Amino acid sequence: MNEIQDQLARWFEAHKRVLPWRSEPSPYHVWLSEIILQQTRVNQGLDYYLRFIARWPELPDLARATEEEVLKMWQGLGYYSRARNLHTCAREVMERHGGAFPADYAQLRQLKGIGDYTAAAIASIAFDLPHAVVDGNVYRVLSRLYDIDTPINKQEGVKLFATLADELLDRKHPGRHNQALMEFGALHCLPSNPDCPQCPIQAHCLALAHHTVAQRPVKEKRLQVKTRHFHYLVLRSSDHHVYLHKRGPNDIWQNLYDFPCIETDQPIEIEDLLSHPTLLALTSEKKFSIGQISHKYTHKLTHQTIIAQFFEIKIDGFLSPIQTKDILLAPENDFGGFPVPKLIENYLNQQ
Ligand code: SF4
Incomplete structure:
Protein backbone atom coordinates (compact mmCIF):
# COMPACT_ATOMS: atom_id res chain seq x y z
CA MET A 1 0.00 0.00 0.00
CA ASN A 2 1.44 3.41 -0.82
CA GLU A 3 1.59 6.26 1.66
CA ILE A 4 -1.42 8.18 0.33
CA GLN A 5 -3.62 5.05 0.38
CA ASP A 6 -2.43 4.30 3.90
CA GLN A 7 -3.12 7.83 5.19
CA LEU A 8 -6.57 7.91 3.61
CA ALA A 9 -7.46 4.50 5.06
CA ARG A 10 -6.45 5.60 8.56
CA TRP A 11 -8.27 8.88 8.23
CA PHE A 12 -11.38 6.98 7.07
CA GLU A 13 -11.35 4.58 10.00
CA ALA A 14 -11.10 7.52 12.41
CA HIS A 15 -13.61 9.90 10.78
CA LYS A 16 -16.13 8.01 8.68
CA ARG A 17 -19.80 8.66 9.28
CA VAL A 18 -21.85 5.77 10.57
CA LEU A 19 -24.35 5.05 7.80
CA PRO A 20 -26.74 2.10 7.54
CA TRP A 21 -25.51 0.92 4.13
CA ARG A 22 -21.96 0.87 5.48
CA SER A 23 -22.74 -1.45 8.38
CA GLU A 24 -24.39 -3.92 6.01
CA PRO A 25 -23.03 -3.28 2.51
CA SER A 26 -25.11 -5.81 0.56
CA PRO A 27 -25.29 -5.07 -3.20
CA TYR A 28 -28.95 -4.02 -2.79
CA HIS A 29 -28.10 -1.59 0.03
CA VAL A 30 -25.09 -0.14 -1.80
CA TRP A 31 -27.01 0.26 -5.05
CA LEU A 32 -30.05 1.84 -3.39
CA SER A 33 -27.96 4.28 -1.37
CA GLU A 34 -25.87 5.26 -4.39
CA ILE A 35 -28.92 5.97 -6.57
CA ILE A 36 -30.63 7.96 -3.82
CA LEU A 37 -27.49 9.94 -2.98
CA GLN A 38 -26.83 11.09 -6.55
CA GLN A 39 -27.52 14.86 -6.48
CA THR A 40 -28.83 14.58 -2.90
CA ARG A 41 -27.22 15.47 0.43
CA VAL A 42 -26.57 12.57 2.81
CA ASN A 43 -28.91 13.91 5.52
CA GLN A 44 -31.86 14.10 3.17
CA GLY A 45 -30.94 10.87 1.35
CA LEU A 46 -30.64 8.91 4.58
CA ASP A 47 -34.26 9.54 5.41
CA TYR A 48 -35.39 8.31 1.98
CA TYR A 49 -33.06 5.31 2.17
CA LEU A 50 -34.55 4.21 5.51
CA ARG A 51 -38.08 4.59 4.17
CA PHE A 52 -37.27 2.55 1.05
CA ILE A 53 -35.67 -0.22 3.12
CA ALA A 54 -38.58 -0.27 5.58
CA ARG A 55 -41.10 -0.59 2.74
CA TRP A 56 -39.06 -2.83 0.42
CA PRO A 57 -36.46 -4.69 2.57
CA GLU A 58 -35.07 -6.74 -0.33
CA LEU A 59 -34.74 -6.22 -4.07
CA PRO A 60 -37.62 -8.59 -5.02
CA ASP A 61 -39.95 -6.50 -2.85
CA LEU A 62 -39.01 -3.36 -4.78
CA ALA A 63 -39.34 -5.17 -8.12
CA ARG A 64 -42.92 -6.13 -7.22
CA ALA A 65 -43.93 -2.52 -6.44
CA THR A 66 -45.70 -0.43 -9.09
CA GLU A 67 -43.91 2.49 -10.73
CA GLU A 68 -46.45 4.84 -9.20
CA GLU A 69 -45.64 3.58 -5.68
CA VAL A 70 -41.93 4.07 -6.29
CA LEU A 71 -42.47 7.58 -7.67
CA LYS A 72 -44.63 8.43 -4.68
CA MET A 73 -41.92 7.24 -2.27
CA TRP A 74 -39.35 9.24 -4.25
CA GLN A 75 -41.45 12.41 -4.18
CA GLY A 76 -39.39 15.44 -3.17
CA LEU A 77 -36.01 14.07 -4.27
CA GLY A 78 -36.28 15.42 -7.83
CA TYR A 79 -34.66 13.91 -10.94
CA TYR A 80 -37.55 11.47 -11.26
CA SER A 81 -35.93 9.53 -14.11
CA ARG A 82 -33.67 8.09 -11.40
CA ALA A 83 -36.72 6.64 -9.63
CA ARG A 84 -38.07 5.14 -12.83
CA ASN A 85 -34.65 3.67 -13.66
CA LEU A 86 -34.33 2.33 -10.12
CA HIS A 87 -37.58 0.45 -10.53
CA THR A 88 -36.69 -0.85 -14.00
CA CYS A 89 -33.27 -1.95 -12.73
CA ALA A 90 -34.83 -3.95 -9.86
CA ARG A 91 -36.98 -5.79 -12.40
CA GLU A 92 -34.00 -6.39 -14.70
CA VAL A 93 -32.01 -7.91 -11.83
CA MET A 94 -34.94 -10.25 -11.16
CA GLU A 95 -35.32 -11.26 -14.78
CA ARG A 96 -31.68 -11.49 -15.87
CA HIS A 97 -29.87 -12.42 -12.66
CA GLY A 98 -32.44 -14.25 -10.54
CA GLY A 99 -32.77 -11.40 -8.06
CA ALA A 100 -29.06 -11.01 -7.16
CA PHE A 101 -26.82 -8.26 -8.52
CA PRO A 102 -24.00 -9.76 -10.64
CA ALA A 103 -20.48 -9.53 -9.18
CA ASP A 104 -19.19 -8.19 -12.47
CA TYR A 105 -18.60 -4.58 -13.53
CA ALA A 106 -19.58 -5.08 -17.20
CA GLN A 107 -22.84 -6.82 -16.30
CA LEU A 108 -23.68 -4.19 -13.68
CA ARG A 109 -23.07 -1.51 -16.29
CA GLN A 110 -25.74 -3.10 -18.53
CA LEU A 111 -28.47 -2.47 -15.97
CA LYS A 112 -30.82 0.50 -16.25
CA GLY A 113 -29.60 3.64 -14.48
CA ILE A 114 -26.21 2.17 -13.60
CA GLY A 115 -23.43 4.25 -15.12
CA ASP A 116 -19.66 4.03 -14.70
CA TYR A 117 -19.71 5.53 -11.24
CA THR A 118 -22.50 3.37 -9.77
CA ALA A 119 -21.13 0.17 -11.35
CA ALA A 120 -17.70 0.88 -9.82
CA ALA A 121 -19.26 1.70 -6.44
CA ILE A 122 -21.28 -1.55 -6.30
CA ALA A 123 -18.40 -3.66 -7.68
CA SER A 124 -15.90 -2.29 -5.16
CA ILE A 125 -17.99 -1.70 -2.04
CA ALA A 126 -20.30 -4.73 -2.24
CA PHE A 127 -17.94 -7.20 -3.97
CA ASP A 128 -14.45 -5.74 -3.27
CA LEU A 129 -13.59 -5.77 -6.97
CA PRO A 130 -10.79 -3.40 -8.10
CA HIS A 131 -12.74 -0.61 -9.80
CA ALA A 132 -12.04 3.03 -8.93
CA VAL A 133 -14.98 5.41 -8.43
CA VAL A 134 -14.91 9.01 -9.58
CA ASP A 135 -17.59 11.28 -8.13
CA GLY A 136 -17.57 15.03 -7.46
CA ASN A 137 -15.60 14.56 -4.25
CA VAL A 138 -12.99 12.40 -5.95
CA TYR A 139 -12.59 14.95 -8.76
CA ARG A 140 -11.90 17.65 -6.18
CA VAL A 141 -9.40 15.67 -4.13
CA LEU A 142 -7.48 14.38 -7.15
CA SER A 143 -7.44 17.72 -8.94
CA ARG A 144 -5.83 19.24 -5.85
CA LEU A 145 -3.55 16.37 -4.98
CA TYR A 146 -2.05 16.39 -8.49
CA ASP A 147 -2.80 20.07 -9.24
CA ILE A 148 -4.68 19.35 -12.47
CA ASP A 149 -6.28 22.22 -14.42
CA THR A 150 -7.97 20.08 -17.10
CA PRO A 151 -11.76 20.77 -16.83
CA ILE A 152 -13.50 17.91 -15.08
CA ASN A 153 -16.60 18.28 -17.27
CA LYS A 154 -14.74 17.82 -20.58
CA GLN A 155 -14.14 14.39 -22.10
CA GLU A 156 -10.38 14.80 -21.76
CA GLY A 157 -10.77 15.50 -18.02
CA VAL A 158 -13.11 12.56 -17.47
CA LYS A 159 -10.53 10.20 -19.02
CA LEU A 160 -7.60 11.71 -17.17
CA PHE A 161 -9.26 11.56 -13.75
CA ALA A 162 -10.46 7.98 -14.35
CA THR A 163 -6.83 7.02 -15.02
CA LEU A 164 -5.53 8.85 -11.95
CA ALA A 165 -8.20 7.31 -9.72
CA ASP A 166 -7.32 3.86 -11.07
CA GLU A 167 -3.60 4.40 -10.42
CA LEU A 168 -4.28 5.48 -6.85
CA LEU A 169 -6.69 2.57 -6.14
CA ASP A 170 -5.72 0.23 -3.31
CA ARG A 171 -6.29 -3.06 -5.13
CA LYS A 172 -6.32 -5.11 -1.95
CA HIS A 173 -9.08 -3.03 -0.33
CA PRO A 174 -10.86 -1.25 -3.20
CA GLY A 175 -14.16 -0.84 -1.33
CA ARG A 176 -12.61 0.82 1.68
CA HIS A 177 -10.27 2.92 -0.48
CA ASN A 178 -13.07 4.28 -2.67
CA GLN A 179 -15.22 5.13 0.32
CA ALA A 180 -12.25 6.76 2.07
CA LEU A 181 -11.48 8.99 -0.92
CA MET A 182 -15.11 10.06 -1.35
CA GLU A 183 -15.60 10.61 2.38
CA PHE A 184 -12.37 12.58 2.60
CA GLY A 185 -13.65 14.90 -0.15
CA ALA A 186 -17.07 15.20 1.52
CA LEU A 187 -15.79 15.99 5.02
CA HIS A 188 -12.23 17.29 4.84
CA CYS A 189 -11.09 18.48 1.41
CA LEU A 190 -14.16 20.72 1.09
CA PRO A 191 -14.98 22.93 -1.92
CA SER A 192 -14.27 26.05 0.11
CA ASN A 193 -12.06 26.21 3.20
CA PRO A 194 -10.56 22.72 3.08
CA ASP A 195 -8.74 21.91 6.28
CA CYS A 196 -5.23 21.88 4.76
CA PRO A 197 -3.33 22.46 8.05
CA GLN A 198 -4.78 19.21 9.49
CA CYS A 199 -4.69 17.26 6.23
CA PRO A 200 -3.15 13.79 6.45
CA ILE A 201 -1.94 13.94 2.82
CA GLN A 202 -0.80 17.58 2.74
CA ALA A 203 2.84 16.55 2.14
CA HIS A 204 1.71 15.09 -1.23
CA CYS A 205 -0.68 17.88 -2.23
CA LEU A 206 0.66 19.78 -5.25
CA ALA A 207 -2.13 22.37 -5.25
CA LEU A 208 -1.24 23.27 -1.68
CA ALA A 209 2.41 23.65 -2.68
CA HIS A 210 1.47 25.75 -5.75
CA HIS A 211 -1.19 27.85 -3.92
CA THR A 212 -3.90 26.78 -6.37
CA VAL A 213 -6.22 24.93 -3.98
CA ALA A 214 -9.05 27.48 -4.42
CA GLN A 215 -8.85 27.14 -8.23
CA ARG A 216 -9.23 23.35 -8.25
CA PRO A 217 -11.10 21.62 -9.73
CA VAL A 218 -11.56 23.54 -12.98
CA LYS A 219 -15.00 23.35 -14.54
CA GLU A 220 -16.01 24.68 -17.94
CA LYS A 221 -18.98 27.06 -17.97
CA ARG A 222 -22.36 25.39 -18.02
CA LEU A 223 -24.93 25.47 -20.78
CA GLN A 224 -27.31 28.38 -20.83
CA VAL A 225 -30.31 27.89 -18.61
S1 SF4 B 1 -3.86 19.76 1.56
FE1 SF4 B 1 -5.81 20.75 1.44
S2 SF4 B 1 -6.33 20.76 -0.73
FE2 SF4 B 1 -4.68 19.29 -0.44
S3 SF4 B 1 -5.73 17.34 -0.20
FE3 SF4 B 1 -5.37 18.19 1.84
S4 SF4 B 1 -7.26 19.30 2.33
FE4 SF4 B 1 -7.25 18.91 0.13
Whole structure:
Protein backbone atom coordinates (compact mmCIF):
# COMPACT_ATOMS: atom_id res chain seq x y z
CA MET A 1 0.00 0.00 0.00
CA ASN A 2 1.44 3.41 -0.82
CA GLU A 3 1.59 6.26 1.66
CA ILE A 4 -1.42 8.18 0.33
CA GLN A 5 -3.62 5.05 0.38
CA ASP A 6 -2.43 4.30 3.90
CA GLN A 7 -3.12 7.83 5.19
CA LEU A 8 -6.57 7.91 3.61
CA ALA A 9 -7.46 4.50 5.06
CA ARG A 10 -6.45 5.60 8.56
CA TRP A 11 -8.27 8.88 8.23
CA PHE A 12 -11.38 6.98 7.07
CA GLU A 13 -11.35 4.58 10.00
CA ALA A 14 -11.10 7.52 12.41
CA HIS A 15 -13.61 9.90 10.78
CA LYS A 16 -16.13 8.01 8.68
CA ARG A 17 -19.80 8.66 9.28
CA VAL A 18 -21.85 5.77 10.57
CA LEU A 19 -24.35 5.05 7.80
CA PRO A 20 -26.74 2.10 7.54
CA TRP A 21 -25.51 0.92 4.13
CA ARG A 22 -21.96 0.87 5.48
CA SER A 23 -22.74 -1.45 8.38
CA GLU A 24 -24.39 -3.92 6.01
CA PRO A 25 -23.03 -3.28 2.51
CA SER A 26 -25.11 -5.81 0.56
CA PRO A 27 -25.29 -5.07 -3.20
CA TYR A 28 -28.95 -4.02 -2.79
CA HIS A 29 -28.10 -1.59 0.03
CA VAL A 30 -25.09 -0.14 -1.80
CA TRP A 31 -27.01 0.26 -5.05
CA LEU A 32 -30.05 1.84 -3.39
CA SER A 33 -27.96 4.28 -1.37
CA GLU A 34 -25.87 5.26 -4.39
CA ILE A 35 -28.92 5.97 -6.57
CA ILE A 36 -30.63 7.96 -3.82
CA LEU A 37 -27.49 9.94 -2.98
CA GLN A 38 -26.83 11.09 -6.55
CA GLN A 39 -27.52 14.86 -6.48
CA THR A 40 -28.83 14.58 -2.90
CA ARG A 41 -27.22 15.47 0.43
CA VAL A 42 -26.57 12.57 2.81
CA ASN A 43 -28.91 13.91 5.52
CA GLN A 44 -31.86 14.10 3.17
CA GLY A 45 -30.94 10.87 1.35
CA LEU A 46 -30.64 8.91 4.58
CA ASP A 47 -34.26 9.54 5.41
CA TYR A 48 -35.39 8.31 1.98
CA TYR A 49 -33.06 5.31 2.17
CA LEU A 50 -34.55 4.21 5.51
CA ARG A 51 -38.08 4.59 4.17
CA PHE A 52 -37.27 2.55 1.05
CA ILE A 53 -35.67 -0.22 3.12
CA ALA A 54 -38.58 -0.27 5.58
CA ARG A 55 -41.10 -0.59 2.74
CA TRP A 56 -39.06 -2.83 0.42
CA PRO A 57 -36.46 -4.69 2.57
CA GLU A 58 -35.07 -6.74 -0.33
CA LEU A 59 -34.74 -6.22 -4.07
CA PRO A 60 -37.62 -8.59 -5.02
CA ASP A 61 -39.95 -6.50 -2.85
CA LEU A 62 -39.01 -3.36 -4.78
CA ALA A 63 -39.34 -5.17 -8.12
CA ARG A 64 -42.92 -6.13 -7.22
CA ALA A 65 -43.93 -2.52 -6.44
CA THR A 66 -45.70 -0.43 -9.09
CA GLU A 67 -43.91 2.49 -10.73
CA GLU A 68 -46.45 4.84 -9.20
CA GLU A 69 -45.64 3.58 -5.68
CA VAL A 70 -41.93 4.07 -6.29
CA LEU A 71 -42.47 7.58 -7.67
CA LYS A 72 -44.63 8.43 -4.68
CA MET A 73 -41.92 7.24 -2.27
CA TRP A 74 -39.35 9.24 -4.25
CA GLN A 75 -41.45 12.41 -4.18
CA GLY A 76 -39.39 15.44 -3.17
CA LEU A 77 -36.01 14.07 -4.27
CA GLY A 78 -36.28 15.42 -7.83
CA TYR A 79 -34.66 13.91 -10.94
CA TYR A 80 -37.55 11.47 -11.26
CA SER A 81 -35.93 9.53 -14.11
CA ARG A 82 -33.67 8.09 -11.40
CA ALA A 83 -36.72 6.64 -9.63
CA ARG A 84 -38.07 5.14 -12.83
CA ASN A 85 -34.65 3.67 -13.66
CA LEU A 86 -34.33 2.33 -10.12
CA HIS A 87 -37.58 0.45 -10.53
CA THR A 88 -36.69 -0.85 -14.00
CA CYS A 89 -33.27 -1.95 -12.73
CA ALA A 90 -34.83 -3.95 -9.86
CA ARG A 91 -36.98 -5.79 -12.40
CA GLU A 92 -34.00 -6.39 -14.70
CA VAL A 93 -32.01 -7.91 -11.83
CA MET A 94 -34.94 -10.25 -11.16
CA GLU A 95 -35.32 -11.26 -14.78
CA ARG A 96 -31.68 -11.49 -15.87
CA HIS A 97 -29.87 -12.42 -12.66
CA GLY A 98 -32.44 -14.25 -10.54
CA GLY A 99 -32.77 -11.40 -8.06
CA ALA A 100 -29.06 -11.01 -7.16
CA PHE A 101 -26.82 -8.26 -8.52
CA PRO A 102 -24.00 -9.76 -10.64
CA ALA A 103 -20.48 -9.53 -9.18
CA ASP A 104 -19.19 -8.19 -12.47
CA TYR A 105 -18.60 -4.58 -13.53
CA ALA A 106 -19.58 -5.08 -17.20
CA GLN A 107 -22.84 -6.82 -16.30
CA LEU A 108 -23.68 -4.19 -13.68
CA ARG A 109 -23.07 -1.51 -16.29
CA GLN A 110 -25.74 -3.10 -18.53
CA LEU A 111 -28.47 -2.47 -15.97
CA LYS A 112 -30.82 0.50 -16.25
CA GLY A 113 -29.60 3.64 -14.48
CA ILE A 114 -26.21 2.17 -13.60
CA GLY A 115 -23.43 4.25 -15.12
CA ASP A 116 -19.66 4.03 -14.70
CA TYR A 117 -19.71 5.53 -11.24
CA THR A 118 -22.50 3.37 -9.77
CA ALA A 119 -21.13 0.17 -11.35
CA ALA A 120 -17.70 0.88 -9.82
CA ALA A 121 -19.26 1.70 -6.44
CA ILE A 122 -21.28 -1.55 -6.30
CA ALA A 123 -18.40 -3.66 -7.68
CA SER A 124 -15.90 -2.29 -5.16
CA ILE A 125 -17.99 -1.70 -2.04
CA ALA A 126 -20.30 -4.73 -2.24
CA PHE A 127 -17.94 -7.20 -3.97
CA ASP A 128 -14.45 -5.74 -3.27
CA LEU A 129 -13.59 -5.77 -6.97
CA PRO A 130 -10.79 -3.40 -8.10
CA HIS A 131 -12.74 -0.61 -9.80
CA ALA A 132 -12.04 3.03 -8.93
CA VAL A 133 -14.98 5.41 -8.43
CA VAL A 134 -14.91 9.01 -9.58
CA ASP A 135 -17.59 11.28 -8.13
CA GLY A 136 -17.57 15.03 -7.46
CA ASN A 137 -15.60 14.56 -4.25
CA VAL A 138 -12.99 12.40 -5.95
CA TYR A 139 -12.59 14.95 -8.76
CA ARG A 140 -11.90 17.65 -6.18
CA VAL A 141 -9.40 15.67 -4.13
CA LEU A 142 -7.48 14.38 -7.15
CA SER A 143 -7.44 17.72 -8.94
CA ARG A 144 -5.83 19.24 -5.85
CA LEU A 145 -3.55 16.37 -4.98
CA TYR A 146 -2.05 16.39 -8.49
CA ASP A 147 -2.80 20.07 -9.24
CA ILE A 148 -4.68 19.35 -12.47
CA ASP A 149 -6.28 22.22 -14.42
CA THR A 150 -7.97 20.08 -17.10
CA PRO A 151 -11.76 20.77 -16.83
CA ILE A 152 -13.50 17.91 -15.08
CA ASN A 153 -16.60 18.28 -17.27
CA LYS A 154 -14.74 17.82 -20.58
CA GLN A 155 -14.14 14.39 -22.10
CA GLU A 156 -10.38 14.80 -21.76
CA GLY A 157 -10.77 15.50 -18.02
CA VAL A 158 -13.11 12.56 -17.47
CA LYS A 159 -10.53 10.20 -19.02
CA LEU A 160 -7.60 11.71 -17.17
CA PHE A 161 -9.26 11.56 -13.75
CA ALA A 162 -10.46 7.98 -14.35
CA THR A 163 -6.83 7.02 -15.02
CA LEU A 164 -5.53 8.85 -11.95
CA ALA A 165 -8.20 7.31 -9.72
CA ASP A 166 -7.32 3.86 -11.07
CA GLU A 167 -3.60 4.40 -10.42
CA LEU A 168 -4.28 5.48 -6.85
CA LEU A 169 -6.69 2.57 -6.14
CA ASP A 170 -5.72 0.23 -3.31
CA ARG A 171 -6.29 -3.06 -5.13
CA LYS A 172 -6.32 -5.11 -1.95
CA HIS A 173 -9.08 -3.03 -0.33
CA PRO A 174 -10.86 -1.25 -3.20
CA GLY A 175 -14.16 -0.84 -1.33
CA ARG A 176 -12.61 0.82 1.68
CA HIS A 177 -10.27 2.92 -0.48
CA ASN A 178 -13.07 4.28 -2.67
CA GLN A 179 -15.22 5.13 0.32
CA ALA A 180 -12.25 6.76 2.07
CA LEU A 181 -11.48 8.99 -0.92
CA MET A 182 -15.11 10.06 -1.35
CA GLU A 183 -15.60 10.61 2.38
CA PHE A 184 -12.37 12.58 2.60
CA GLY A 185 -13.65 14.90 -0.15
CA ALA A 186 -17.07 15.20 1.52
CA LEU A 187 -15.79 15.99 5.02
CA HIS A 188 -12.23 17.29 4.84
CA CYS A 189 -11.09 18.48 1.41
CA LEU A 190 -14.16 20.72 1.09
CA PRO A 191 -14.98 22.93 -1.92
CA SER A 192 -14.27 26.05 0.11
CA ASN A 193 -12.06 26.21 3.20
CA PRO A 194 -10.56 22.72 3.08
CA ASP A 195 -8.74 21.91 6.28
CA CYS A 196 -5.23 21.88 4.76
CA PRO A 197 -3.33 22.46 8.05
CA GLN A 198 -4.78 19.21 9.49
CA CYS A 199 -4.69 17.26 6.23
CA PRO A 200 -3.15 13.79 6.45
CA ILE A 201 -1.94 13.94 2.82
CA GLN A 202 -0.80 17.58 2.74
CA ALA A 203 2.84 16.55 2.14
CA HIS A 204 1.71 15.09 -1.23
CA CYS A 205 -0.68 17.88 -2.23
CA LEU A 206 0.66 19.78 -5.25
CA ALA A 207 -2.13 22.37 -5.25
CA LEU A 208 -1.24 23.27 -1.68
CA ALA A 209 2.41 23.65 -2.68
CA HIS A 210 1.47 25.75 -5.75
CA HIS A 211 -1.19 27.85 -3.92
CA THR A 212 -3.90 26.78 -6.37
CA VAL A 213 -6.22 24.93 -3.98
CA ALA A 214 -9.05 27.48 -4.42
CA GLN A 215 -8.85 27.14 -8.23
CA ARG A 216 -9.23 23.35 -8.25
CA PRO A 217 -11.10 21.62 -9.73
CA VAL A 218 -11.56 23.54 -12.98
CA LYS A 219 -15.00 23.35 -14.54
CA GLU A 220 -16.01 24.68 -17.94
CA LYS A 221 -18.98 27.06 -17.97
CA ARG A 222 -22.36 25.39 -18.02
CA LEU A 223 -24.93 25.47 -20.78
CA GLN A 224 -27.31 28.38 -20.83
CA VAL A 225 -30.31 27.89 -18.61
CA LYS A 226 -33.70 28.12 -20.33
CA THR A 227 -36.59 29.90 -18.60
CA ARG A 228 -40.11 28.49 -18.95
CA HIS A 229 -43.29 30.16 -17.68
CA PHE A 230 -45.95 27.77 -16.39
CA HIS A 231 -49.43 29.18 -15.82
CA TYR A 232 -51.24 26.49 -13.89
CA LEU A 233 -55.02 26.29 -14.11
CA VAL A 234 -56.44 25.00 -10.85
CA LEU A 235 -60.05 24.44 -11.86
CA ARG A 236 -62.25 23.80 -8.82
CA SER A 237 -65.83 22.67 -9.23
CA SER A 238 -68.72 23.34 -6.82
CA ASP A 239 -68.47 19.70 -5.70
CA HIS A 240 -64.75 20.09 -4.85
CA HIS A 241 -63.08 18.37 -7.77
CA VAL A 242 -60.09 19.50 -9.81
CA TYR A 243 -58.47 18.47 -13.06
CA LEU A 244 -55.06 16.83 -12.80
CA HIS A 245 -52.66 16.47 -15.68
CA LYS A 246 -50.41 13.44 -16.16
CA ARG A 247 -47.13 14.57 -17.69
CA GLY A 248 -45.97 12.81 -20.82
CA PRO A 249 -42.62 11.65 -22.21
CA ASN A 250 -39.77 13.83 -23.55
CA ASP A 251 -40.09 16.53 -20.93
CA ILE A 252 -39.51 17.05 -17.24
CA TRP A 253 -41.48 15.11 -14.61
CA GLN A 254 -42.57 12.25 -16.87
CA ASN A 255 -45.57 10.34 -15.41
CA LEU A 256 -45.95 12.72 -12.48
CA TYR A 257 -49.10 14.75 -12.00
CA ASP A 258 -49.59 18.50 -12.09
CA PHE A 259 -52.45 20.77 -13.11
CA PRO A 260 -53.41 21.68 -16.68
CA CYS A 261 -50.90 24.28 -17.76
CA ILE A 262 -50.46 27.06 -20.27
CA GLU A 263 -46.77 27.31 -21.00
CA THR A 264 -45.15 30.34 -22.60
CA ASP A 265 -41.69 31.85 -23.05
CA GLN A 266 -42.83 35.06 -21.38
CA PRO A 267 -45.37 35.73 -18.61
CA ILE A 268 -48.86 36.41 -19.99
CA GLU A 269 -51.48 38.87 -18.86
CA ILE A 270 -54.57 37.64 -17.03
CA GLU A 271 -56.81 38.81 -19.92
CA ASP A 272 -54.91 36.63 -22.37
CA LEU A 273 -55.10 33.73 -19.96
CA LEU A 274 -58.88 34.08 -19.60
CA SER A 275 -59.41 33.90 -23.35
CA HIS A 276 -56.81 31.18 -23.93
CA PRO A 277 -58.15 28.17 -25.92
CA THR A 278 -56.79 25.73 -23.28
CA LEU A 279 -58.85 27.34 -20.54
CA LEU A 280 -61.93 27.63 -22.76
CA ALA A 281 -61.67 23.95 -23.72
CA LEU A 282 -61.39 22.90 -20.07
CA THR A 283 -64.29 25.03 -18.85
CA SER A 284 -66.39 23.97 -21.89
CA GLU A 285 -68.59 27.03 -21.81
CA LYS A 286 -69.37 26.72 -18.10
CA LYS A 287 -69.55 29.85 -15.98
CA PHE A 288 -66.41 30.47 -14.01
CA SER A 289 -64.73 33.14 -11.95
CA ILE A 290 -61.12 33.76 -10.97
CA GLY A 291 -60.24 32.85 -7.40
CA GLN A 292 -56.85 33.07 -5.76
CA ILE A 293 -53.81 33.89 -7.87
CA SER A 294 -50.64 32.61 -6.27
CA HIS A 295 -47.30 34.37 -6.10
CA LYS A 296 -44.72 33.30 -8.66
CA TYR A 297 -42.77 30.18 -7.72
CA THR A 298 -39.24 29.88 -9.06
CA HIS A 299 -38.15 26.28 -9.48
CA LYS A 300 -34.62 25.59 -10.68
CA LEU A 301 -33.70 22.42 -12.56
CA THR A 302 -30.35 21.55 -14.12
CA HIS A 303 -30.83 23.29 -17.49
CA GLN A 304 -34.02 25.18 -16.97
CA THR A 305 -35.77 27.52 -14.59
CA ILE A 306 -39.51 27.21 -14.19
CA ILE A 307 -41.45 30.31 -13.18
CA ALA A 308 -44.84 29.02 -12.11
CA GLN A 309 -48.03 30.76 -11.10
CA PHE A 310 -51.25 29.05 -10.02
CA PHE A 311 -54.62 30.47 -11.05
CA GLU A 312 -57.63 29.21 -9.19
CA ILE A 313 -60.63 28.98 -11.53
CA LYS A 314 -63.91 28.51 -9.69
CA ILE A 315 -66.39 26.60 -11.80
CA ASP A 316 -70.07 27.19 -11.29
CA GLY A 317 -71.26 23.57 -11.33
CA PHE A 318 -69.54 20.28 -12.02
CA LEU A 319 -66.49 19.50 -14.12
CA SER A 320 -67.07 16.93 -16.84
CA PRO A 321 -64.63 14.01 -17.30
CA ILE A 322 -62.37 14.69 -20.29
CA GLN A 323 -61.84 12.06 -22.93
CA THR A 324 -58.05 12.24 -23.03
CA LYS A 325 -55.69 9.96 -21.15
CA ASP A 326 -53.64 12.77 -19.65
CA ILE A 327 -56.37 14.83 -17.94
CA LEU A 328 -58.28 13.29 -15.07
CA LEU A 329 -60.79 14.42 -12.54
CA ALA A 330 -59.83 14.05 -8.86
CA PRO A 331 -61.23 15.15 -5.50
CA GLU A 332 -59.44 18.41 -4.63
CA ASN A 333 -58.13 17.09 -1.32
CA ASP A 334 -57.15 13.62 -2.50
CA PHE A 335 -53.69 14.01 -3.97
CA GLY A 336 -52.37 11.29 -1.67
CA GLY A 337 -52.13 8.58 -4.29
CA PHE A 338 -50.73 10.68 -7.13
CA PRO A 339 -47.01 11.38 -7.33
CA VAL A 340 -46.46 15.10 -7.88
CA PRO A 341 -43.30 17.16 -8.55
CA LYS A 342 -41.81 19.19 -5.70
CA LEU A 343 -43.16 22.42 -7.20
CA ILE A 344 -46.76 21.17 -6.96
CA GLU A 345 -46.13 19.82 -3.48
CA ASN A 346 -44.88 23.27 -2.40
CA TYR A 347 -48.00 24.90 -3.80
CA LEU A 348 -50.35 22.39 -2.12
CA ASN A 349 -48.55 22.79 1.20
CA GLN A 350 -49.27 26.51 1.11
CA GLN A 351 -53.03 26.05 0.58
S1 SF4 B 1 -3.86 19.76 1.56
FE1 SF4 B 1 -5.81 20.75 1.44
S2 SF4 B 1 -6.33 20.76 -0.73
FE2 SF4 B 1 -4.68 19.29 -0.44
S3 SF4 B 1 -5.73 17.34 -0.20
FE3 SF4 B 1 -5.37 18.19 1.84
S4 SF4 B 1 -7.26 19.30 2.33
FE4 SF4 B 1 -7.25 18.91 0.13
